[in-house]
């Protein structure tokens with residue numbers, strides 16, 4: 001469950017990216033976040049894993065107040081979250097397998113089981129047997145699928161993605177959307193931002209719309 005209660009975010013310098021945003025996302029929902037460039041979508045998503053902290057208001061993730069979470073507790077919060085944010089680029093000097101393994105290494109997962117989980121995650125996104133390849137040798141759509149495998153390898157209950165289909169051809173974008181839909185059907189709460197009004201249209205998702213830091217639809 002994700003709860004935003006009257007959340008505001010003002011960056012140092014004074015720019016107000018979010019102004020009093022309130023909504024609730026229940027366990028197992030598929031929610032699409034849209035809004036024009038600069039509306040505050042990335043900022044909203046970054047508050048969930050405590051990459052950014054709100055200036056006012058409260059963010060609750062599975063009952064935990066992450067707005068005031070001590071820094072040492074943040075890694076525990078993120079264990080339960082699958083993240084595909086703008087800053088989570090693939091490491092180009094590591095293989096596909098190593099990239100997907102990274103969250104498990106960080107959380108100190110036993111290596112044998114970690115390797116099995118990585119293989120299963122790659123299989124899940126249609127890249128079984130491609131682990132030895134390097135990211136730059138893959139197409140844009142395949143690279144995004146590696147990023148999805150990395151996001152789900154910890155088996156998170158919540159998956160958050162910021163513009164995961166930007167720069168992709170429509171056919172690839174639909175494949176990525178179908179993957180998110182399949183995780184959602186398996187019980188994962190999914191929150192995805194996109195500029196693309198057609199993405200997920202067939203799934204009739206709940207839509208949250210931001211304009212200039214305010215939620216204008218979907219709360």
Ligand SMILES: Nc1ncnc2c1ncn2[C@@H]1O[C@H](COP(=O)(O)OP(=O)(O)OP(=O)(O)O)[C@@H](O)[C@H]1O
Nearest residue numbers: 011013015017035036037038039040041042043044
């Ligand atoms: N670290 C930061 N410091 C200062 N201002 C910031 C910072 N990050 C974002 N902003 C500003 O906050 C506003 C909202 O940005 P945000 O990236 O959340 O919007 P967005 O809806 O994701 O836009 P886009 O679709 O272009 O990615 C923008 O005006 C942006 O310039």
